[in-house]
Amino acid sequence: MSGPIVALTGGVGGAKLARGLVARLAPEDLHFVVNVGDDFEHLGLHVSPDLDTLLYTLSGESDTERGWGRRGESWQFLDALRGYDGPDWFALGDRDLATHVLRTHALAEGARLTEVTARLATALGVRHAMLPVTDDPLRTVIETGGEALPFQHYFVRERCAPAVTGFRFDGAERARCTPEVRAALADPDLAGVVLCPSNPFVSIDPILAVAELRAALAACAAPIIAVSPIIGGDAVKGPTAKMMDELGVPRSAAGVAGHYGARSGGGLLDGFVLDATDAALQQDLETTGLAVRVEQTLMRDLDDRIALADAVLAFLASLRTS
């Protein structure tokens, strides 16, 4: 490698590529900048779903069968909570609770979210930097025409049922990047930035809503690419495709590419990774000013993740020399 990579990521989809990247890059060559827009307070506990998904994925603690949470999880706390008529719509597992209790306690004692995250990650053997984009409050709110919903209420309690009309990122205008994120993006050796295949609206956009982060990306000399979370007009997981329909964004990889935009047209990206299923879109996307690479982007196992990571790194290398 010529220098470190920064990967912007949300939860499950992004974490899969993240897992591939850590298999290829040393800790000093890879920094994750992670969405905190879906963080929330539940029963007084600070829950950071995307940080936790990344933590559990990178440490081998994730439940790959269920697709979220920790492996070997149990639900005795939740059962006892129901015995008290407590709110059970957000499934806090017994093992997962250790993460939230320790995080909440450390934050209350004055630690930054970045510091707490580093402690938890180190304890579970994760050596690559998992950096919340900001230590300031930043909360994604889903606008639905009717009631505006905090992200987890929309995502978990309402199971993404309400039609989305827009998004708000409360706190974004006051949120600063962390010093760690700032340093990672200001590194003169930075070899590239990759937007992982996470939901553009609620996983990546809250990161980009931090003005300082957005400005750092605009100023960075390294290539910036995104991997499409849409394959063949559908999302692998989650409400991305449904949201695109509701927002009137074309439900395709091209819709995602258009959402981020090409740098040459005032947007964010130098390059875009399409799934082979969507190879037909390549030419159209190239006319928008994007370099396009067609790959197998569906990640069913670790080999897929590493292969896609290799492709991403090769794409960035090619963009640096072009």
Added chain:
Amino acid sequence: MSGPIVALTGGVGGAKLARGLVARLAPEDLHFVVNVGDDFEHLGLHVSPDLDTLLYTLSGESDTERGWGRRGESWQFLDALRGYDGPDWFALGDRDLATHVLRTHALAEGARLTEVTARLATALGVRHAMLPVTDDPLRTVIETGGEALPFQHYFVRERCAPAVTGFRFDGAERARCTPEVRAALADPDLAGVVLCPSNPFVSIDPILAVAELRAALAACAAPIIAVSPIIGGDAVKGPTAKMMDELGVPRSAAGVAGHYGARSGGGLLDGFVLDATDAALQQDLETTGLAVRVEQTLMRDLDDRIALADAVLAFLASLRTS
């Protein structure tokens, strides 16, 4: 019954008699005033061990095999906590955690401990009032000659090993009784007060350390009795006997009676319940001004608990007419 009873109690030993009393008295005829001196903050959670022991005992939720905590308990949280190198000296069970998380959250939202306790108790079907002696901070500190230890550090982390030289009840001088406790003791129909067979030094004394409570007892016309937690020179459970040795208090039921003192001699009690094993002490105790009743006080099962409750109620009735 001629009127309601107030029972002062700490954890395990007191809760056994409490269980007997609820079998005999309607909710309007029985109020528990509970020690909060061993409450503490652990990982940011407000833990109230004596309230919880009483709650679990009265609701049938207690683990009678292990002797503490909830039945059907599991330890996944604790195991995950160890995975983070978190503090595991205090065993927080997965089911027990629901109690602490809900309590902590409600307190943070401004509820009084009395209110939170009532909500938890109601949800578990407990109909008798479980009243913390105070909603103010009151913390038992164990003086050891060397380092002074918060109660749970002494009791759980150090397993009662350090020799005790004395006790401090931090916050007692500023702590007020709750309105509920004040009303219970001011009831003109009050038929009696019983000090349950809990540790006098660290379960009952923190309650008595609240000046307003102590004054209310001194002023109350109803008889006040205690049930000895010492049988045949030993405690049924816990460090009571060890503490008596270390403090130079005679390790006997007479030592306990002397600790509380007879009302006629400026102390607290009108009567004292001795175990049959200690019947020989009766005459000496009577010379100190106490009415004495000899009973089977070891409570192995529910029948024992109810039988002792009956004896306590009969004793109080006899003292009211004497």
